[in-house]
Amino acid sequence: MIIEERVERSQYVKLITWIVSFIILIAGIVFPVLILWVNQDMMSKVIGASVLCLIFFTLIFTVAYQPRKLILSETHIIMERILGQVYISYSDITDISLYHRENVAEIRIFGIGGLGGYIGKFYNSKIGFYTAYVGDYSQAFLIKINNREKYVMSCRHAEKIVEEVKSRLKQ
The missing domain is CATH 2.30.29 (PH-domain like)
Structure with a gap:
């Protein structure tokens, strides 16, 4: 017999997830975009793009490894x-x-x-x-x-x- 049960999140985990995700998304979008648009030198653009990619992949892997x-x-x-x-x-x-x-x-x-x-x-x-x-x-x-x-x-x-x-x- 196969039994399936959902993994539920505690209120604390839900709160932390929403707050941290919001902060990461805002910081991860605003700061690199500002660096990409405001600074004209290539090194700043590379750093901004790298930070944006790092934050994006961090969120994706966090979601991908969560128990369901x-x-x-x-x-x-x-x-x-x-x-x-x-x-x-x-x-x-x-x-x-x-x-x-x-x-x-x-x-x-x-x-x-x-x-x-x-x-x-x-x-x-x-x-x-x-x-x-x-x-x-x-x-x-x-x-x-x-x-x-x-x-x-x-x-x-x-x-x-x-x-x-x-x-x-x-x-």
């Missing part, structure tokens, strides 16, 4: 993104449980912390290094893989997903 939907197939957990999917085989999972974000310092190693969600490599003193695909930490769960990798993912009805995966692991 979690799917439980017959053999895998699949985190669907616009750009590719993340597959975790049930046979590789050693443990799955709800993840309660406590007052533990989180360190972002490489990724995004709030703009569209929490995506990338993170570290905290409780669970160590992990890869996050989270829209709302109140709906998050932790997956431990037998090669010591850890994933924190989120979706609607996380409790139901955790119980379903546990039942599939027992089979």
Whole structure:
């Protein structure tokens, strides 16, 4: 049986996404355009165009890697993104449980912390290094893989997903 659940964003993530996107778009359009039109030297135009491209690609990749939907197939957990999917085989999972974000310092190693969600490599003193695909930490769960990798993912009805995966692991 295939189960699909949407990844929802917390109010904080939605607010940060709107504010940062607005600032990036305004700054990313206004400043390079001013540099391109006002300055006549070629170096300024190259810098302006480069900044515009950098900001444009940053926003595109941010959107492309945001988690959209979690799917439980017959053999895998699949985190669907616009750009590719993340597959975790049930046979590789050693443990799955709800993840309660406590007052533990989180360190972002490489990724995004709030703009569209929490995506990338993170570290905290409780669970160590992990890869996050989270829209709302109140709906998050932790997956431990037998090669010591850890994933924190989120979706609607996380409790139901955790119980379903546990039942599939027992089979």
